[in-house]
Amino acid sequence: MPSSDLMTTASAPSERVLDYPDNRLLIDLCGAYDAHLAAIEKGLDIQIVRRGNHLTLMGEAEATEQGEALLNALYTRLEGGRSVELADVESLLRMGNSAVGTGVRDGDQIEMPIGGSIEIQTRKKRVEPRTEAQKAYVQSLFNNELAFGIGPAGTGKTYLAVAVGVSMFIGGHVDKIILSRPAVEAGEKLGYLPGDMKDKVDPYMQPLYDALNDFLPGKQLAKLLEDKRIEIAPLAFMRGRTLSNAFVVLDEAQNATSMQMKMFLTRLGQNSRMVITGDRTQIDLPRGVPSGLADAERLLAGIPKIAFNYFTSKDVVRHPLVAAIIEAYEADTAASG
Incomplete structure (x- = not known):
């Protein structure tokens, strides 16, 4: 499971560093030409920098927190053998923004509004x-x-x-x-x-x-x-x-x-x-x-x-x-x- 390092206080602009150990899954997480990351950047108004197996999220504290939870949920989906497409990311942003904004959580994870066991x-x-x-x-x-x-x-x-x-x-x-x-x-x-x-x-x-x-x-x-x-x-x-x-x-x-x-x-x-x-x-x-x-x-x-x-x-x-x-x-x- 990816780890996170919160660099600043929640009340100020923050920088979160996420570590994803499986490079193959990280490629799928980012999408072709980092299209998934670009969609998240635009949807949450944050900046995401990719270096090796690390993703650095920069922006307002609440937005980077939402970005972290969203990326972790998508990565967990990939770990479970499911695919992640741009439509999934955009759907999660549309639905997940309200879920994230209201603090709908399962432990430290967002309750994922896509996927599940129905196939x-x-x-x-x-x-x-x-x-x-x-x-x-x-x-x-x-x-x-x-x-x-x-x-x-x-x-x-x-x-x-x-x-x-x-x-x-x-x-x-x-x-x-x-x-x-x-x-x-x-x-x-x-x-x-x-x-x-x-x-x-x-x-x-x-x-x-x-x-x-x-x-x-x-x-x-x-x-x-x-x-x-x-x-x-x-x-x-x-x-x-x-x-x-x-x-x-x-x-x-x-x-x-x-x-x-x-x-x-x-x-x-x-x-x-x-x-x-x-x-x-x-x-x-x-x-x-x-x-x-x-x-x-x-x-x-x-x-x-x-x-x-x-x-x-x-x-x-x-x-x-x-x-x-x-x-x-x-x-x-x-x-x-």
């Missing part, structure tokens, strides 16, 4: 939720037959749901994966698309294909799609079906009408899991048409064994600007409301 194993990669909300969401997907994930773009709602579906499929817990979303244009008319039915609907389904490509080898995915053990279809194609022994995901559910949502929810069959994801701030339905996601949230919130999981801008795992953009729009909505 999703797929054919191509191991997926790990990065925030507390994501961890609770993944746990909810394994524990409940029907779960909702509601929150802004970039919080991993669909990505994690598809990862859990692939994990349950390769583990033999379900026989098929069914992914669906409403074929609603995002505010602009695209006109008549050429080709057969698959060619016409595939552009709407592309985000689901992208997620699957992250978790399954290309040839295996193509074979599973051909055998219809994995199905990707518009919401309208779900009418009249009973979805048994399947892991079912409805993405962009805010664009389902109330009748479509009721239709979809009542497709749930024996030995199946169903996940509904959506963002209440990105409704593309015609003016005056109520969102089925809002109705489902209102009507089903009190039913046992139906889980609702909520995300905020602090859970965004895309580019850090995405979180800032979401917060700016939320602030404008609050001010105009």
Whole structure:
């Protein structure tokens, strides 16, 4: 475990020297071209100097203390065999700043808001939720037959749901994966698309294909799609079906009408899991048409064994600007409301 030497008093600008004995882990801790250190410097307004196996943190006492705890937590993560990416560092800075600032500690360590023991194993990669909300969401997907994930773009709602579906499929817990979303244009008319039915609907389904490509080898995915053990279809194609022994995901559910949502929810069959994801701030339905996601949230919130999981801008795992953009729009909505 790294050691620290506090050089000055806590009330003045301080200098902390951290020693990390494993050079291989230190390289991963710092990131390519010290990108992780640069993000921490910017996020905490400190300076970090790297000399050999030592990192020297310089700045205000509270900020260097936060930096030390953050670096130690990330190093402990690496010691446990887990990877550290820039998105992990940025996520910890967004979430951890509030945790650090309020003194949330476990002994001398920050209670790590990323990682933990929850992991999703797929054919191509191991997926790990990065925030507390994501961890609770993944746990909810394994524990409940029907779960909702509601929150802004970039919080991993669909990505994690598809990862859990692939994990349950390769583990033999379900026989098929069914992914669906409403074929609603995002505010602009695209006109008549050429080709057969698959060619016409595939552009709407592309985000689901992208997620699957992250978790399954290309040839295996193509074979599973051909055998219809994995199905990707518009919401309208779900009418009249009973979805048994399947892991079912409805993405962009805010664009389902109330009748479509009721239709979809009542497709749930024996030995199946169903996940509904959506963002209440990105409704593309015609003016005056109520969102089925809002109705489902209102009507089903009190039913046992139906889980609702909520995300905020602090859970965004895309580019850090995405979180800032979401917060700016939320602030404008609050001010105009």
